Amino acid sequence: MDAIRHHAYGPPETLVLEQVPDPAPGPGQVLVAAQAHGVHLLDTTLRRGEASGPLPLPQLPAIPGREVAGTVVGVGPGVDGSWLGARVAAHLGATPDGGGYARLAVAPEATLHRLPDRLGLAEAIAMIGTGRMALMTLEVAEIGAEDVVVVTGAAGGLGSLFVQSAVAAGARVVALAGGPRKVRAVRGLVPDAGRQVAVLDVLDPAWPDHARAALDRLGAPAATVVLDGVGGDTARDASALLSAGGRLVVFGWATGQPNPVAASAVTPAGDPVEVRPVVGPGAPAFGDLRTYQRAALERAATGEWRVLTHRVAFAEAARAHRELEERRTVGKVVLG
Template sequence: MDAIRHHSYGPPETLVLEQVPDPVPGPDQVLVAARAHGVHLLDTTLRRGDGAGPLPAPRLPAIPGREVAGTVVAVGPGVDPAWLETRVAAHLGATPEGGGYARLAVAPVASLHRLPERLDLADAVAMIGTGRMALMTLEVAGIGPDDVVAITAAAGGLGSLFVQSALEAGARVLALAGGPRKVRAVRGLVPDAGPRLAVVDVTAPAWAEQARAALPRLDAAAATVAIDGVGGEVGGAAAGLLGPGGRLVVQGWASGRPNPVAASAVTPAGEAVQVRAVVGPGAPAFGDLRSYQRCALDRAASGAWRVLTHRVAFAEAARAHRELEERRTVGKVVLG
């Protein structure tokens, strides 16, 4: 079968298309002919040989990836043959050698979600990890109609879902996106948002001042919630938009640097804020992750969420990694 592997740690070019033996499903497993493969920033970290949280660097050679969508083509011992020819999406498990960048992937039958025909495979694979994380983050944020929500990386796979969900909850949204193309993408998510949505380009000069100036247009003196997955300068500036008692919801640090406000819970203006972690120390126990996956899939299938995907040909995984690392992607990155 075709698979993307790397035999050494390093830049995106270490990812190469190779022929490897077809895997065989074992007891309580199925074989999925995958046609959509989720790509995470975490994958780029592991490719470089850096551990990520509880995950160590992968053993080499490694096939990255943990999310696939496609059709079940074989079942292992103990699995109901009724699964054959079923369209599914699955998370392959939290291992550094996930095996998701492969045209055939072994998945535990307990990990499978049946997909309706109306749900695109790329949209489905985006929901397995990214949609799940979005719902967990929104649960922690607790957004309501009185909130003003600042969102970093608003054109990303997660950020685009946060924007839609905050507007759906009746809140006002200050979306921070990197570059004109991403600004347009965010504005197109909810075309009828009107004055409840302001979008600021974080690549523009003096963008932080522009973000502060946008708050009165949202009929607000300060944000009440900041959802940050970027950290560093951008995340700190987003947290700086919070007023007293505001909620800083931290769900990652794609910049490689943590949000500077998270450690002190005090903004540069001296305002004390609440810090709520979605991952790492202090994060809540979320329970059954499958329920979040199912809910995310249902929201995508129903049209409640418009899913933004950045699609790259399967053989061009190296390009997908480079574009993701260079922040040139809009939406969830999917190999197909």
């Protein structure tokens, strides 16, 4: 079968298309002919050989990826035969070399989600990991109609879902995106919420001033919630928009630099804030992850969430990694 592997740690070009033996499902497993493969920023970190987050470095050669969607073409001993031919999405587990960048993937039966015909495979992939994390983050944030929410990375797989969810909750939103293309994408998600949402380009050096002006137009002296997965300078400046006692919800640091306000729980102006981590030390213990996956898939299937995807041909996994690292992607990155 075709698979994307890397035999060394390094730049995106270490990812190469190769022929490897077909896997076979064991007891309690199925074989999925994958047509969509999820790509995470964490995949790029592991490819570079940088230990980060919950996963150790993979043993090489490795097939990256932990999310697939496609059709069940084989079942192992003890698996219900009704899975054969089913359209499914699955998370392959928290391993550094999950085998997701392959045309055939073995998945435990317990990880499968049957997909309705109305839900595309790329959109389903976005819900298995990214949609799940979005719901967990929103649970921590507790956004209500009285809130004023700042979203960093608003054109990303997570950020785009946060913007929609905050608007649906009745909150006012300042969405931060990098560049005109991303700004347009975010505005397209909530075209009828112009008076409720301001979308700003963080590549404009004056964006913090524009953000304060936007808050004023929205009738808010400051933000009550910041949802940050970017970190670094953007996170610092976004967190500076919080009111005293506001909620700083941290779910990652895509720049590789932590949010400095999260470390001190004090804004640059000296106002104390409540830091609510979603990952890492201090994060809550979430329940059954499949419950969040099912709920996310339902939101996408019903149209409650419009899912942005950045699709790259399977053989061009190196390009997908490079574009993700260079922050040139809009929405969830999917190979297919």
